[in-house]
Amino acid sequence: MDVLNPATEEVLGQLPTATDADLDAAVEASQRGFNEWSAMTALARQKIMEKAARYIEDNLDQIARDCTLEQGKPFIESKLELGFVIDAIRWYSEEGKRAYGRLIPSRFPGTRLIATKEPVGPTCAFVAWNFPGVNVIRKIAGALGAGCSIVIKPSEETPSTAIAIARAFQEAGVPDGTVNVVFGDPAAVSSRILSSDIPRKMSFTGSTAVGKLLARQAADTLKRCTMELGGHAPVLVFDDADVGAVAKAAAATKYRNAGQVCISPTRFYVQEKVYGDFVDAFEEATKAVKVGNGLDEGTQMGPLIADRRLPVMQGLVDDAVSRGATLVTGGKRIGNQGYFYEPTLLKDVPEDATIMNDEPFGPVAPVASFKTEDEIIERANKVKVGLASYAFTKDGDRATRLSKQLNTGMVGINSMNVSTPESPFGGVDESGYGSEGGIEGLDAYLRTKLVSETNM
Ligand code: NAD
Numbered sequence: 001m002d003v004l005n006p007a008t009e010e011v012l013g014q015l016p017t018a019t020d021a022d023l024d025a026a027v028e029a030s031q032r033g034f035n036e037w038s039a040m041t042a043l044a045r046q047k048i049m050e051k052a053a054r055y056i057e058d059n060l061d062q063i064a065r066d067c068t069l070e071q072g073k074p075f076i077e078s079k080l081e082l083g084f085v086i087d088a089i090r091w092y093s094e095e096g097k098r099a100y101g102r103l104i105p106s107r108f109p110g111t112r113l114i115a116t117k118e119p120v121g122p123t124c125a126f127v128a129w130n131f132p133g134v135n136v137i138r139k140i141a142g143a144l145g146a147g148c149s150i151v152i153k154p155s156e157e158t159p160s161t162a163i164a165i166a167r168a169f170q171e172a173g174v175p176d177g178t179v180n181v182v183f184g185d186p187a188a189v190s191s192r193i194l195s196s197d198i199p200r201k202m203s204f205t206g207s208t209a210v211g212k213l214l215a216r217q218a219a220d221t222l223k224r225c226t227m228e229l230g231g232h233a234p235v236l237v238f239d240d241a242d243v244g245a246v247a248k249a250a251a252a253t254k255y256r257n258a259g260q261v262c263i264s265p266t267r268f269y270v271q272e273k274v275y276g277d278f279v280d281a282f283e284e285a286t287k288a289v290k291v292g293n294g295l296d297e298g299t300q301m302g303p304l305i306a307d308r309r310l311p312v313m314q315g316l317v318d319d320a321v322s323r324g325a326t327l328v329t330g331g332k333r334i335g336n337q338g339y340f341y342e343p344t345l346l347k348d349v350p351e352d353a354t355i356m357n358d359e360p361f362g363p364v365a366p367v368a369s370f371k372t373e374d375e376i377i378e379r380a381n382k383v384k385v386g387l388a389s390y391a392f393t394k395d396g397d398r399a400t401r402l403s404k405q406l407n408t409g410m411v412g413i414n415s416m417n418v419s420t421p422e423s424p425f426g427g428v429d430e431s432g433y434g435s436e437g438g439i440e441g442l443d444a445y446l447r448t449k450l451v452s453e454t455n456m
Contacts, residue, residue, distance in 0.1 A: 001156050001183070006072040006303040007293040007338045015159050017184040023192045026151045026180040030122040031198050033149035033177025038119045042096040042147070049093035049144060051172035052165075053086045059164065066160040067132050068294040072302035072339075073257045075294055078133075085133040085165065088421040088437075092145030095442050099146065106452075114451040119147035120224060121200030123445065124193050126186070126214065128206040129155030129305055130260045130361075135205045136162045138228075138425075138436040140169070140179060142203075146445030151180040151199065153189050157305060190214055197221045201445065204228065205262075208385060208430050226444050227432030228262070228425075231387025232359045234380035235265040236402065238373075239273040241392035241414075244281045251285035251365075253416045255301045255343050259363040263388035263410065263418060266360055268367040269376050275369040279347050282367065283328050289343040291334060303339040304362060313341045313362045316355040320366060325349040330364070357383060373398065381407040387427035388418050409435070 001015045018026070037045065056063065064078035071078070101116035125139035136154050143150040154162035166181045182189060194202060194217040202218045203226040204211055211229040218225050237246055254265050270278045294302040304310060310333055317331045330344030341363055349356060349366035356366060370376040380389060386408040393399055399413045409427040410418040419425055419437070426435035434444050 003070055003157070003159060004306075005069050006305055007295075007340075009337060009339075012069055015156055015183050017156075018182040018189065020192055023182060023184070023189060024196075026182050027122070027124075027193060027196045027198045029177035030124075030149040030151045030180055031177070033175055033179070034119070034122045036175035037144070037149055037178045038147040040147075042099065045096055045144065045147065046093040048169075048172045048174055049089050049141070052168040052174075053089040053093075055168035055171050056082060056086050056089075056165070059168075063133075063161060063164045065295065066164070067158070068302070070160055071129065071132055071158045071294075072305060073294050074299045074302055077257060078294070081131060081133045082161075084421060085137040088134075088137045088141045091421040092141040092442060095439060096145035096147065099442065099446055108454070110455040112451075112453045114453065116449050116451060117443075117446040118449055120445055120447045122149045122151070122198050123201040123203065124199040125150060125152040125203040126190050126206065127152065127154055127204070129158040130257060130262070132158035132161035133165065136165055138205070138441065139203045140165060142436060142441045143445050144169070144174070144178065146442050148201070148445045149178045149180075151182060151193060153182050153184070153186070153193070156183050156186070159183060191217055194218050194223070195220070199223060201225070203434075203436075203444070208432075211432060224444075226426075226434030226436065228434075228436060229387075229427060229430065229432040230359045230385045231262045231264075231408075231427060231431055232267060232357075232383045232385050233263055233265050233388040233390060233408070234267045234269060234406075236370075236376055236380060236389075236391040236393075237268070237270040237274065237278055238391070238393040238395070238398065239271040240394045241274070243274045243277045246392045247278050247281035248285050249416055251282055251289070254365045255286070255289050255363050258301050258304055258341070259365075260305060260361050264361075265390055265416065266366075267356055267380075268365060269370050269379065270367060272369050272371055275367075279328065279345075279367055282365070283345055286329050286343045286345045286365070291340055291343065293338070301343060301363065304341055305339070307339050309362060310339055310341060313344070313360070313364055316358075316360055316362075316364055317344060317346065320346050320349050320353040320355050323350050323353045325353060325366065351379065351382075359385065373401070377402070377405050381405075384430040385427065386429045387431040388412065390416055
């Protein structure tokens with residue numbers, strides 16, 4: 001398959017795709033890898049994983065450059081992403097040492113009840129292109145930290161970061177078969193791998209529609225699943241917030257990675273009294289975003305991942321305007337080479353506009369006003385994909401109420417950072433189930449065994 005540069009439409013190289021025999025070989029290798037890797041102590045595994053983290057540190061600029069070439073995000077964002085990759089490897093490798101069980105006081109004399117944690121077995125994963133490093137490492141490092149092996153299919157559009165990560169683990173000395181990377185026709189690859197009873201767990205990052213498909217396939221062999229699916233994050237701006245500062249932060253977060261972020265703020269709800277001020281400040285921040293090739297100095301936003309995303313953006317904008325929204329700035333493709341779309345701001349967007357209901361996954365920001373807290377919680381919670389939500393207020397009581405009432409797996413209160421290696425990351429309802437990151441992310445690759453031991 002050709003791998004394209006979305007900023008120039010040039011072919012960067014060709015990606016080899018796996019045959020069924022290759023996929024079977026990868027899955028079988030993951031069983032052998034698991035046998036060796038899981039038999040090692042957590043301490044020995046940590047030492048190898050630390051070497052992989054150092055390999056990425058040592059080759060950071062090159063890996064980041066390749067990431068930008070095929071994904072389009074600014075070079076600085078690629079570097080920051082790889083910083084997360086390195087931290088996640090370290091976090092999971094250390095946390096693997098603390099996969100504690102517990103001793104349960106027994107009701108029978110002379111008996112010990114021991115709950116132990118053990119790795120679930122070989123695993124498999126399928127991930128989206130928007131974070132070629134983070135999406136991949138959340139799976140690989142979680143699995144390896146717990147003592148599992150993995151077969152992973154990253155996106156065919158952004159293969160190089162995953163290959164570099166796999167190389168890092170290979171150079172660091174993980175046993176053969178512990179980390180396996182495959183590419184190919186997505187549906188064919190996943191159905192072949194999921195039909196095998198060797199992987200005991202599947203972890204997926206991608207759209208809700210594909211997630212449902214894969215969960216059904218995983219059910220045939222009763223694999224455990226972690227599902228990191230779509231989001232449509234509301235941002236609630238109350239009239240006691242520092243509106244100028246919020247608008248600035250909101251714009252920076254909104255246009256990060258051209259809006260192609262599952263926790264991207266995607267529905268802006270601003271309380272009436274400060275609505276005009278917020279829109280003005282957001283407009284100013286939007287117009288200031290420097291769009292260009294991610295390798296060019298000063299670029300703040302790159303292209304969309306592929307040409308298929310351009311009509312989707314245009315459709316969302318046209319639909320919103322046809323239903324009464326006002327286009328404040330942006331609203332069209334930039335030039336005709338590379339998949340660039342203008343940072344776009346829409347105001348007075350009605351609730352029935354498609355963009356208020358379907359995840360945009362692009363640089364289009366819809367803003368609408370609200371009157372009361374009760375009203376806006378209901379509007380914020382109306383979508384089924386509960387991944388992230390954000391609220392800005394200086395009222396502490398209200399902050400507490402919001403953090404309880406917003407129906408998402410992650411809530412940012414006066415903060416737009418809900419993703420770190422050490423904290424749980426995941427959604428609710430049709431945004432999926434299970435968490436990555438933190439102790440929850442390790443636990444997802446562990447199973448519980450009870451040992452009941454009586455003295456004879
Ligand atoms: P997608 O579901 O189309 O693709 C994701 C992965 O699934 C890729 O590896 C792809 O090759 C594979 N795939 C695609 N179609 C398939 C099929 N028919 N059968 C089997 N596999 C298939 O998602 P996308 O459009 O590439 O990514 C964007 C989506 O991912 C958004 O909805 C976004 O919110 C979500 N996402 C979620 C998280 C999270 O952690 N919750 C993180 C990043 C992205």
